[in-house]
Amino acid sequence: MPSGRLSVLVLAAGKGTRMRSKTIKLLHPVAGRPMVAWVLDAAAALKPAKSVTVVGYQADRVRSALAHSRSSFVLQKEQRGTGHAVLQAARHIGSKPGSLLILNGDLPSLRSATLRKLVATHRRSRSALTVLTAELRDATGYGRILRDGKGRVERIVEHRDASRDERRVREINTGVFVANPAKLFPVLRRLRPDNDQGEYYITDAVHELLDRGERVGAVCHSDAEEVLGVNTRQELARASQMLFDRQAEHLQDRGVTLLDAARIWIDPRAKVGRDTVIYPGVIVEGACRIGAECVIRPGCRIVDSTIGAGTEIKDFSVVLESRVARNAAVGPFAHLRPGSILDDSTKVGNFVEVKKTRLGRGSKASHLTYLGDATIGEGCNIGAGTITCNYDGANKSPTDLGKGVFIGSNTQLVAPLKIGAGAYVAAGSTVTRDVPKGALAIGRSRQKNIEGWVARQSKKRKRAKKKS
Numbered sequence: 407m408p409s410g411r412l413s414v415l416v417l418a419a420g421k422g423t424r425m426r427s428k429t430i431k432l433l434h435p436v437a438g439r440p441m442v443a444w445v446l447d448a449a450a451a452l453k454p455a456k457s458v459t460v461v462g463y464q465a466d467r468v469r470s471a472l473a474h475s476r477s478s479f480v481l482q483k484e485q486r487g488t489g490h491a492v493l494q495a496a497r498h499i500g501s502k503p504g505s506l507l508i509l510n511g512d513l514p515s516l517r518s519a520t521l522r523k524l525v526a527t528h529r530r531s532r533s534a535l536t537v538l539t540a541e542l543r544d545a546t547g548y549g550r551i552l553r554d555g556k557g558r559v560e561r562i563v564e565h566r567d568a569s570r571d572e573r574r575v576r577e578i579n580t581g582v583f584v585a586n587p588a589k590l591f592p593v594l595r596r597l598r599p600d601n602d603q604g605e606y607y608i609t610d611a612v613h614e615l616l617d618r619g620e621r622v623g624a625v626c627h628s629d630a631e632e633v634l635g636v637n638t639r640q641e642l643a644r645a646s647q648m649l650f651d652r653q654a655e656h657l658q659d660r661g662v663t664l665l666d667a668a669r670i671w672i673d674p675r676a677k678v679g680r681d682t683v684i685y686p687g688v689i690v691e692g693a694c695r696i697g698a699e700c701v702i703r704p705g706c707r708i709v710d711s712t713i714g715a716g717t718e719i720k721d722f723s724v725v726l727e728s729r730v731a732r733n734a735a736v737g738p739f740a741h742l743r744p745g746s747i748l749d750d751s752t753k754v755g756n757f758v759e760v761k762k763t764r765l766g767r768g769s770k771a772s773h774l775t776y777l778g779d780a781t782i783g784e785g786c787n788i789g790a791g792t793i794t795c796n797y798d799g800a801n802k803s804p805t806d807l808g809k810g811v812f813i814g815s816n817t818q819l820v821a822p823l824k825i826g827a828g829a830y831v832a833a834g835s836t837v838t839r840d841v842p843k844g845a846l847a848i849g850r851s852r853q854k855n856i857e858g859w860v861a862r863q864s865k866k867r868k869r870a871k872k873k874s
């Protein structure tokens with residue numbers, strides 16, 4: 407069988423009323439990402455020659471959410487059903503020999519292995535159309551697969567159009583098809599919307615093709631949960647949980663310890679090294695890379711970041727779009743904002759906020775500090791309560807510290823500012839001018855001690871009381 411090329415078509419134009427949301431169903435996040443993005447990823451793993459997504463309701467939002475995918479887009483102006491949606495892409499797909507994989511956009515848990523098998527079966531069987539099905543205990547709401555006495559697929563009937571007997575059928579249409587486009591499109595052009603919703607149903611293509619003497623196949627998938635569409639908020643929650651569970655098991659297989667996997671959410675795109683230990687309440691979002699032998703303590707949120715081997719992120723820290731190297735310590739209660747780079751063996755402690763700042767190897771900012779737009783050399787010690795004053799109300803300015811600088815506690819570094827290698831800044835200073843290397847900068851008023859002041863004050867107070 408000449409396998410021909412594979413094209414992918416994702417249906418993403420429908421509103422999804424059962425979500426009761428202003429937002430189109432397909433943009434609701436599953437495991438932190440619009441559900442339709444997972445569908446496109448699963449299909450992209452098959453390396454199709456072409457990928458087209460049909461958009462309609464909130465088309466601009468869907469397009470921009472999928473801007474990073476390789477898909478092109480076709481507009482379905484009015485949402486007149488799944489058959490009508492597929493037809494909108496006819497010109498883009500063409501009718502060259504090959505296979506067309508058609509997917510509903512609401513199947514975030516779908517695995518690429520399942521799609522690969524379906525395409526292979528379709529090609530082997532020389533069918534005009536092959537549908538992926540599943541058996542459900544409760545099939546309410548789904549299209550039912552009706553088979554003849556010999557078990558061959560005859561028709562798909564939507565729940566709302568089905569008779570009582572037909573509703574007893576537990577095999578459902580998952581909304582995933584592989585078709586021969588040259589055979590499918592002519593049939594779709596002749597569909598009639600004579601059903602309860604007055605829509606053009608792709609499912610009606612089944613008996614139309616059979617009428618023309620074409621072959622229609624069905625592959626029943628054993629893992630029903632994987633191929634269930636998300637239609638309600640309950641199903642949305644379940645789909646997220648399923649993706650997180652799958653990722654947890656995968657990481658455990660690779661030697662990661664998850665203390666209470668049910669309360670840890672790790673993005674399916676993230677990678678974690680072996681012997682890393684992750685505590686409950688940790689959320690990892692995006693394609694993060696966490697190295698081996700790290701410890702991530704309770705309540706941390708790590709987003710689009712890289713954490714080197716042997717690093718510890720202590721309780722309730724937030725790490726956003728940052729890079730932390732090896733053997734570093736962050737937190738508890740630290741906030742690394744986008745663009746932070748912590749080199750090897752650095753320490754960022756309690757209530758320290760870092761933004762667009764590089765902290766050189768071995769440098770420490772252990773307590774109550776804000777470092778923004780700064781470059782800090784190796785081996786620096788940033789005292790408690792240090793603040794880079796990087797914003798003058800209009801512009802952001804940089805702060806630059808050489809190697810081995812010591813900043814005393816409660817210091818304001820007013821940017822733009824350069825402090826040379828090995829320099830010291832005395833505690834309590836407000837530093838407004840550059841400090842040469844090796845110098846001591848003191849930027850505070852001199853201390854004065856007034857002897858006997860307390861006693862004199864209390865006498866004064868007593869006298870005042872007697873008078874009144």
Ligand code: UD1
Nearest residue numbers: 417418419420485486487488491511548549579581607635
């Ligand atoms: C559809 C199937 C049903 C199947 C179920 C599986 C049809 C007629 N019914 O029903 O047999 O059991 O999926 O979940 O195909 N869409 C468009 N344009 C439209 C209408 C829908 O792009 O005009 C898209 C939606 O965005 C969605 C997908 O098609 O991604 C399915 O639409 P949905 O309304 O969820 O179909 P169901 O009624 O669930």
Ligand code: CA
Nearest residue numbers: 512635636637
């Ligand atoms: Ca659906």
